[in-house]
Amino acid sequence: MKHLLSLALLAACSTLPVAAQSASDSLGLSCATEVFSLPHRPFMHKIVASSPEVQLSVKGLPKGLRWNAQRRLIEGTAPAAGSYSYSLIVSSGKEQRTIPAQLTVSKSLGLARPFMGWISWNVVEGNISASIVRQVADAMTTQGLSAAGYRYLIIDDLWHAPQRAADGATQPDPKKFPEGMKPVVDYVHGRGLKFGIYSDAAERTCAGAYGSLGYEQQDARTYAQWGVDLLKYDYCFAPKDAATAEERYRTMGTALREAGGILLYMCEWGARKPWLWGARTGASAWRATYDTRDCWVGKPGGIGVTQSIEDMKGLWPYSGVNRFNDADMMCVGIHGTGKSSNDLCATGPGMTQDEYTTQFALWCMWSSPLLLSFDLTKPIRPEDKHLITNADLIALDQDELGQQAELVLEDQGIIYFMKDLANGDVAISATNLKDSEQTAHFDFTRFSALQPKVRYRVRDCVEQRSLPAVQGQLSQTIRPHATLVYRLSRLARR
Template identity: 40%
Template sequence: MVGNYPNTFFLHTIAATGEKPIVFTAKELPVGLSLDVSTGIIYGTAPKAGIYKVEVSATNKSGTSTQTLELNIGEKLALTPPMGWNSWNVFTSDIDEKIIMEIADAMVNTGMRDAGYEYINIDDYWHADTREADGKPKVDEKKFPNGMKHVADYVHSKGLKLGIYSCASEFTCGRRFGGYGYEEIDAKTYAEWGIDLLKYDYCFAPWNRKTAIERYTKMGEALKNSGRSIVFSICEWGVRKPWKWGAAAGGSYWRTTFDIFDHWKGNNPFQLSVMQILKQQIGLEKYAAPGAWNDPDMLIVGNYGKGNATSARGKFKGLSDTEYQSHFALWCMLNSPLLSSCDLRNMNDATKNILLNNELIALNQDIEGKQATLVSKKKGIWVYKKELSDGVAYAVFNTNSKQKSFVVSELIEKKIKGTVKDLVSGKVVSNSGEAINLDAHQTFVFKVNR
């Protein structure tokens, strides 16, 4: 399910994994849109408002897979949680044109694009020291010598989308020029550059909620009137409960916490651990819906304590692969935007396996758009339940620092015969009342079809 504003640029790559070459077809594609049959990239100008159901097929030597792709051309974007990558956690200020284009290449070459990842988001420090004389935003010409449109064109040629960063104040968090007072001119310029997403921060801005809502609403309106479908990411860290007003301000998703750091458990309120963030998501599920998502911050899978930001200058050494698996699985259950933040050019196999878990991604991208609810917390075993368009998913999460066990039939209402499959590990286990062991911080996810 893809959302887009009417009569604006449209770009979407059909997610399809398997042995190449793959040949794509699309039946009843609206006028104005074209399909690259060798890549699955649909591009062009979106039609007038309406819901268009397109039958898309992917064929390789193993056979053909067909599904219906719903194009919802109207007032909402990001009808499923956005998937992609963000530069901040690993690179902070050390970004340039070369790195961004290499990351785009890596997203294609690693199979991430085929799995549904599509956004390449440039965070802070893309800016020149000052704006142009006419007030337009200006890129750092040393970092981006060919300009931002050149980067956007390259990213788009890969079937991907480009995101950028600003702040609802005079300065960004990195003390580059912010967007406050320049909302219309910035939105128009971003559209001219070919930007597809804006992350809008809130450093150096008034603390009160009323002002925050006013500033985010002004940028939200400017983006909507820019002539381009630009997803709006609200990043005021959950302080003013944006889940209650973010959608009305034009946001497609909003941060619910301060920044995530590469550690499992901690107490620092400004260097949040995975466990701290999970606790802060409890009760927010009722505010999530297609086009309006809670964002518990980026994925730290594969950082291993190497990120410029997430390591806090070497303070945090990273998570174990088991913990990274749980982190990813639970973010999928929570309908979080799936924004990787590791160096995609240098991922190990464990990181790729986690980020490319198609069955977990399918839960996150389910068109029902229901965020999981924490339904049980007993003896350190947390159980999440997520309603799906074709069933229900459960996540059983061991928060303890030692191995624990559980029995599937004791956790869910519906009796399941035979076996269940752990969508995290891929293992199939018996459901005959036998206990299933979970290592410390391990998560077991299974689905019950209707």
């Protein structure tokens, strides 16, 4: 397609993301200090020091919250709506530093839980149209996706007219949307869904349409008139520094809030570490990786599942309610039939069902937004529908504590994560990165949320079945590139 960027041009837009780096200051923190909660709901704030040898303590916690010194986290029940401050104290010997933390408690957070839905780019690209939107909206409702929680229908790049209207207003391509955008949005809303749209924080979008730089307020008002619920805001053709990115995203975030509270979904690919500053822009979720491809391993410049794991594994201290790290749209169900999702693949394109299951399971463990991107104008394969509507896995993603799964260890080609859940349960996972079958061994002494002397009820979230209770450890063989996910519930003492 003539409007699509070449690889070289796309590479010029940004650099690949890297995992969060520890501060050089030994008395600093490597975690979020601006956090959110709904009123009177379970809350957790994990505190990670830049140097693990230092001492941590907390002062000034609001009523209902307590400091768990053993696990280095704040937990409890959030207070009433309001803005609260407390102090995080980092000390080593005679040196001490006090770092302020801000807790916003509100009934009207942008995202109390990660959003779920479908986005057009991977299989549709520039062929998006009113007809496709209506077909997808129908499919989401009739094929059980909306009932499973997928409620956002998002159109990506190239929905735009060749140029803005004479008064500067944004407008849809009249050939693709002959009745305009509002009737299409109304149709989506009529199916009980929410509608998302796309723009860029520069003069043009990644695929060459006009962007929103300098038109933020006008575009936000137009989106509000159409009834748009979410804006995916990209960052192609924009300056590379983080300060400019924060300023441009804050400008749009303010405009969207003033226009009626449209959700800001930042898409700058993690290149400028948005987990450090994204919450200040008014965004509730931000991309933490470059574009995912439909493959287990991507070539340089591409992101397969293995690269997603590498980029996401260190970001758990920066996630939480209303501040979600997004691992990008999933390729589950594409099976090599996509467009842009097919390039830069070292394996594939297309993945095995175990590999797709790993992608979906880890996105759920990470509390990432769950965005499907396969062709919904065609029937869903039974095995794909079974996966993407897995209620046990979705419950982990949508857990109200909002915790991204914590990296526990990497051993013998297996990577282990642990996720705290609102009701006190703990989800643990193991992903086999090797090409041969392995044995995953969960030693509960390595998982800080588990107690080795306690018996736990076990739920296999992938297979959706209950297993015998365990104590102290759990072992299971695991196929190549597959993932095990167990939800552990503490058994009451007799």
